[in-house]
Amino acid sequence: MSTARLLYILICLIFPSSSTSSVEELEILLNIPTALQSSPSSAAFISWIPENPLCSFAGITCNSNGSVLEIDLSGKQLSGELPLDSICHLSSVEKLAFGFNSLHGTLSNQLCRCTGLRYLDLANNRFAGQLPDLSTLVELHYLYLNNSGFSGAFPWDSLTAMTNLVALSIGDNHFDSSPFPKQILGLQHLNWLYMSNSSISGEILPEIGGMTELINLELSDNNLTGGIPPEVGRLTNLWQLELYNNSLTGRLPIGLRNLTKLESFDASMNYLDGDLSELRFLTNLLSLQLFMNGFSGGVPEEFGEFRKLVNLSLYMNKLTGPLPQKLGSWSEFDFIDVSENFLSGPIPPGMCKQGKMTKLLMLQNGFTGEIPATYGNCTTLTRFRVSKNSLSGSVPAEIWGLPALNIIDLAMNSLEGPITANIANARSLALLFVSNNQLSGKLPDEISSVRSLVAIDLSDNQFFGEIPSTIGELKRLCSLNMENNKFSGSIPDSLGSCSSLSNVNTARNLLTGEIPRSLGSLPVLNSLNLSNNKLSGQIPSTLSSLRLSLLDLSNNLLIGPIPVSLVQAYNGSFSGNLGLCNSEAIEVPFRQCPSTSHLDENKRTLIIGLIVPIVFFMMLLGIFLYMYSREEKHDDYSLKEELWDIKLFRILKFNEDEILDSIKPENLIGKGASGNVYKVALPNGKEVAVKHIWRSSSSPGGRGGRYRKRRRRSSPGHTSDKTEYESEVETLSSIRHIKVVNLYCTITSQDSSLLVYEYLQKGSLWDLLHTEGRNEGDKMELDWDARYEVALGAAEGLEYLHHGCEPPIIHRDIKSSNILLDEFLKPRIADFGLAMVVGSDPTHHVAGTLGYMAPENGYSYKMNEKSDVYSFGVVLMELVTGKRPIEPEFGENNDIVNWVSSQFKTPEGVLGLVDSQIPEPVREEAVKVLKIAILCTMALPPQRPTMTSVVHMLEDAKPCRLVRIINYNDSSDKDASLSEPES
Structure with missing residues (x-):
């Protein structure tokens, strides 16, 4: 023991807190509300007035002598610095509970004077700095410091004197890395140990087997290596064992079968292997999660007899053989995920027998037989994913209409039968994937009533009949793939109303009629494939306005001139249309169109006869649109009639009337799933962006992926599901950083809300990278130096969210837009509608955007910072390659991550990945950033770097010519991040 530490302990023992009178205790207590602030809604100190007996104060418990015994102010929405210097003068106090507040500052060394404490809870706060020495608190039985903001070295030696400890919870802090602490092993009375996310490394010491009173052991989210020691099998009182997200190796140790009281076992995201036979004796298991390991062999038949099992997650292993047919049939089974294994045999029929199942995820295995009809009655299912198996027979009709389903994924099987009209009941359905089966029948008109649909893939089946004419009612639809079926009739003109469509593929069908002109009005259409049909008529000139990466109209019956802009850009897209001609003298394999001067008088007369009714029709249409627009205007432009309330987050030089007066069509600059965005020029010359959100459309939409239920934690923070509006306001109102967009204020009424942000003149990174022709001057500005600075700046903003906020914030929808x-061209991170704080319960919505979502998002609701890192890696790939996250050239079911990884094999292939607009002399610099992007997009989350590491790697990759400039800007950025921006 060091001399300084010994002197510190002697001071605390020589000058203990003396006995205090009730008057002194009253004075000490009244000092607490003076030092701390409480939210008006909490009323924590409403009874704390001198006229009341101190023992009647809310949260205060006294002993028989009338002295303060306990102070419990947990979860009272308190902020400020804890006045321990006075509190520790309460000579009889044994319990201090201030958990789940917003206390900050550092802990005073006066804590050593609270020598009589038996219970100390400071968890889930926002303290800073290092923990003081705690070795004088020898009477402590319960110590809760988890998720409290502490950093630096943990005083492990303090634990040596705390031999009475029963519960120790110190996880989710930023402690310095240390080996597995030997001091823990002496706490023989400990039954609750929570050290997840505590920067512990090395091997789990085998002496842990001597802590036989443990009922809970959590060591997840650390850097542990080696195997699970066999001595863990001696902890026969364990109820929960959590080891996930480490680097553990080897087999499940013999002796694990002795943990017969174990209810929750999670060793997912490690490098464990061997079989699961040691677990077949754990009959009390409720939750078993072993995903992302290397386990092999079969799933023990005994699992089918587990009467309490409700959660089973074994995906991404090497398991073989069938699943027990009684699996999940005994209890209120919640979810199963055994995807990406080598399992076979039929799907167990009884997992929703108790009517509580939410997710059935069994994709990419070898399951056979029919889909059990019992799942047609499972109205609680949110995800049904059995793609890439060998299933056969008809899909039970009721499955199409399950009301809670977000995803139906049946692709790549041998399933038969139709999509039934029951689909009208699937009001939550976002993703419908049924490609590569033998499904048949007409596509029911009722599919148009499923307004939540984002993606439909019906390709490679035997569907026939007409495409429903009402399909344009699917306003959120982003992707429609109907390739290789027997659809007939015309392409509905209403498809042009699906303003979110980015991909349309109706190739290899029997479609007739003309190509709808309305397709040219789709603002984000990226890929259009209408090839190998019987389409006739001329190519609409409206298609010239599109900016497509793929256009294929080949092998149809099209006639007439090819629009000039199309023949130049897509001269390989029109083959097999013998009636097409070239109206310009361009060398393409099409005949020259005849001159209009050769038209005879009959044709002229015919044309004039057609023009007159068309003009009349257009006049009627104009009148209709005018009347319709007048009816619709109240949506955004009659705001002054409502009562509004303004909430400020910055000092403002404008008022709500100036904002409301500017919400009009000419100021509209964007539309999204949750509302419209306006650019508002204020009278003082300042420009702001205003997002108008209607309450009825505030729920998330347009996102996909797989997920699994969040696992239990010892000391979780619980939040209710929030709308995107509430999440965005809660997040942005608490953030002050130069790399995060500023929220100035909110203006709310009963029906809608306005969010007022700073206006960013250059728009989004997506616009500059991918929207050609929108502003060519801006496009040219985005050279490699500018792209690098955007990458570094965005990384710094995301690093702040992950490591500079308390608690940390996960964005959950990082993308270039x-x-x-x-x-x-300085970047700001925006759109926090899906953001969540670390430790909160995730919402039950598909979170993220296709192309940017990390693989684990498809299996789990649990998202951590590494999910954001993956998405940021995709953005880096966009910056280097100039490609969108999903492009037709990547191939079916591939994205930019797969494409980059497949090309990253030879020096020539690597340089070929770099955007052609980046000059050759700096392409090596771009490749350095591309390598960082590959690290960010590793399949396993533990293999991805933190955002702090990403920032450091990007700084190391900075172009030499920018070193002086960036170093100068760094210092100003740091200062700016601490200042209050002027509004």
Whole structure:
């Protein structure tokens, strides 16, 4: 023991807190509300007035002598610095509970004077700095410091004196890395040990087997290596064992079968292997999660007899053989995920027998037989994914209409039968994937009533009949793939109303009629494939306005001139249309169109006869649209009639009337799933962006992926599901950083809300990278130096969210369209509608955007910072390659991550990945950033770097010519991040 530490302990023992009178205790207590602030809604100190007996104060318990015994102010929405210097003068106090507040500051060394404490709870706060020495607290039985903001070295030696400890919870802090602490092993009375996310490394010491009173052991989210020691099998009182997200190796140790009281076992995201036979004796298991390991062999038949099992997650292993047919049939089974194994045999029929199942995820195995009809009655199912198996027979009709389903994924099987009209009941359905089966029948008109649909893939089946004419009612639809079926009739003109469509593929069908002109009005259409049909008529000139990466109209019956802009850009897209001609003198394999001067008088007369009714029709249409627009205007433009309430987050030089007066069509600059965005020029010359959100459309939409239920934690923080509006306001109102967009205020009424942000002149990174022709001057500005600075700036903003906020914030929807750029191309991270704080319960919505979502998002609701890192890696790939996250050239079911990884094999292939607009002399610099992107997009989350590491790697990759400039800007950025921006 060091001399300084010994002196510190002697001071605390020589000058203990003396006995205090009730008057002194009253004075001490009244000092607490003076030092702390409480939210008006909590009323924590409403009874704390001198006229009341101190023992009647809310949260205060006294002993028989009338002295303060306990102070419990947990979860009272308190902030400020804890006045321990006075509290520790309460000579009889044994319990201090201040958990789940927003206390900050450092802990005073006066804590050593609270020598009589038996219970100390400071968890889930926002303290800072290092923990003081705690070795004088020898009477402590319960110590809760988890998720409290502490950093630096943990005083492990303090634990040596705390031999009475029963519960120790110190996880989710930023402690310095240390080996597995030997001091823990002496706590023989400990029954609750929570050290997840505590920067512990090395091997789990085998002496842990001597802590036989443990009922809970949590060591997840650390850097543990080696095997699970066999001595863990001696902890026969364990109820929960959590070891996930480490680097553990080897087999499940012999002796694990002795843990017969174990209810929750999670060793997922490690490198464990061997079989699961040691677990077949754990009959009390409720939750078993072993995903992302290397387990092999079969799933023990005994699992089918487990009467309490409700959660089973074994995906991404090497398991073989059938699943027990009684699996999940005994209890209120919640979810199963055994995807990406080598399992076979039929799907167990009884997992929803108790009517509580939410997720059935069994994709990419070898399951055979029919889908059990019992799942047609499972109205609680949110995800049904059995793609890439060998299933056969008809899909039970009731499955199409399950009301809670977000995803139906039956692709790549041998299933038969139709999609039934029951689908009208699937009001939550976002993703419908049934490609590569033998499904048949007509596509029911009722599919148009499923307004939540984001993606439909019906390709490679035997569907026939007409495409429903009402399909344009699917306003959220982003992707429609109907390739290789027997659809007939015309392409509905209403498809042009699906304003979110980015991909349309109706190739290899029997479609007739003309190509609808309305397709040319789809604002984000990226890929259009209408090839190998019987389409006739001329190519609509409206298609020239599209910016497509793929256009294929080949092998149809099209006639007439090819629009000039199309023949130049897509001259390989029109083959097999013998009636097409070239109206310009361009060398393409099409005949020259005849001159209009050769038209005879009959044709002229015919044309004039057609023009007159068309003009009349257009006049009627104009009148209709005018009347319709007048009816619709109240949606956004009659706001002054409502009562509004303004909430400020910055000092403002404008008022709500100036904002409301500017919400009009000419100021509209964007539309999204949750509302419209306006650019508002204020009278004082300042420009702001205003997002108008209607309450009825505030729920998330347009996102996909797989997920699994969040696992239990010892000391979780619980939050209710929030709307995107509430999440965005809660997140942005608490953030002050130069790399995060500023929220100035909110203006709310009963029906809608306005969010007022700073206006970023250059728009989004997506616009500059992918929207050609929108602003060519801006496009040219985005050279490699600018792209690098955007990458570094966005990384710094995301690092702040992960490591500079307390608690940390996960964005959950990082993408190039959510990175906005100011007039100097400096980036801001925006759109926090899906953001969540670390430790909160995730919402039950598909979170993220296709192409950017990390693989684990498909299996789990549990998202951590590494999910954001993956998404940021995709953004880096966009910056280097200039490609969108999903492009037709990547191939079916591939994205930019797969494409980059497949090309990253030879030096020539690597340089070929770099955007052609980046000059050759700096392409090596771009490749350095591309390598960082590959690290960010590793399949396993533990293999991805933290955002702090990403920032450091990007700084190491900075172009030499920028070193001086960036170093100068770094210092100003740091200062700016601490200042209050002027509004």
